[in-house]
Amino acid sequence: MQMHKLILSALAAASLVACSSTKLDEPAPVENRAPAVTAPSTDAGTARSSETKIPTVDLGTQLTAAVANQRVVYFDFDSYVVKEEYRGLVEAHAKRLNNDRKIRMSLEGHTDERGGREYNLALGQKRAEAVAKSLTLIGVQTAQVEPVSFGKERPAVQGSDEAAWAKNRRVELKDK
């Protein structure tokens, strides 16, 4: 019973956040786990669930679930601006980081494959720092988020066309 409530509230939180974003590359893991229907107990004398236990609503767990599929920000060509469509993603992360000051994240900037390795490392850093700034502007502590860069070294997608490049110009938000 407790689990079901948690999953339901997490699902609600996730779908709320999802509404405010247009980037949904993968289905949220919670969507695959529809709560099983518990058969109503008819035998009053042998209740199978506790009648006294109070379920805990853990906001931290909810907030983590809310960012489960909100971990990548994509950028336009030659751009380092966090687009408006990621406002919901940024706010969901900020909410979680502000709820728990102990959480530390890496913001990993990436570029497409074109150009020099060191210059691309700096360009990826610029993207990571743009995401860091959008978080710290709404209350996240600087020490909680470290912008770093992989430059062109870790492409998400192989390929040398615009479709691949667009998937590679990104910042991944990862828990440390």
Added chain:
Amino acid sequence: MTDPHRKSALHSSARRRFMAAGASTLSLPAWAQFRVEIAGVGGTQLPIAVPEFRDEARAGQPVSAIVRADLERSGQFRIVDGPTGLSELSQPSFVDWRARQADALAAGSVTRLADGRMDVRYKLWDVVKGVDQGGESHAVVPDDLRLAAHRIADSIYQRLTGERGVFATRMAYVTKAGGRYSLRITDADGEGGQVALASPEPIISPAWSPDGKELAYVSFETRKAVVWVQDLSTGRRRALADFRGSNSAPAYSPDGQQIALTLSREGGSQLFIMNRGGDGVRRLTQTQAIDTEPVFAPDGRTLFFVSDRGGGPQIYRMPVAGGSAERVTFSGAYNISPSISPDGRSLAYITRIGGGAFRVCVMDLSSGSVQQISDTSDDESPSFSPNGRLLVYATRAGGRDVLMTSTLDGRIKAKLVSTLADVREPTWGPFGR
């Protein structure tokens, strides 16, 4: 120039250039044991014969073939074929060698010593004048036979050109295969490679210390860019710069005491300098732009670097002591990866041309004139040989990643490492090891 033989040899070489007509420059001796793929024809190439050394077949390394390939790759020699059976003790028939249009002849031998070492000897003759030009002996452990061959090539090169050869130097580069990254050290001919670091995470930007004993590089093994320094003989390594954000683009000062690098610890990618021990960190640039890829000029007082303060990335220079930066590259919208020749006169870099191709250029710093030296489209990371006569860079040729050496005028190019693995980030080591 101190060697009078050189002048006569080069003059006669120039005389014969029309007769040679390039054809033999492109053909390879049938007895070459590994191929040097030379593209292009040099202006003045000295014709030299280096027949198989006596007892070389039992040595385990094709000593004379290594010497021939070295000389050929330098762009300053053309290999002349001829009869074998000579050693440093022979009395060559100069008439025959003149008939083959050789201006110089080097012959030698490989002998196993009682203590297990190999004694490699050679002697050089000026065929035109018919005189002995001296020789050398190198006693080495069998593992170092390649090194002995390179040292002989260096000795021949120096006797005939008056300049120091680079054949016994080393290069560092990075390969990627099956998701594994390897930092490799090879001889200057791309052979005899050894892995200094193997990692599941990317490795970029290797830089040699001026004494050739250690390499600084960027490794992502801790899921971020950290500058490491590794002692090549012991394998001992330490994190030199592991600050908040990214740490990258290390470059040693000419005296080896300081390292310039790019740090983002204060926001943005900016140039810093620190002592080789990691202390004394000082910020060099104060801009809102990207400043990266610093390299020292040989005088140690000037840094060349890449900045996009003017919009796109261009190469600038500034005093190490601080002060304003001056733009160096003006043609093209994207110029990166500077490398300065040891005499401080030439700047090699990568330029992006129309269609998104990246090519190696060389700029004469006094006149500002620029020459593209390649016709490939994926060139990366040019690096000067320590005598300033050659460049090494990474590119794609024939559908493969290769390391290429080229003369500064782009006329003589040779493929070094050709592999199915990604090969990148070559950097030529200093004299000595």
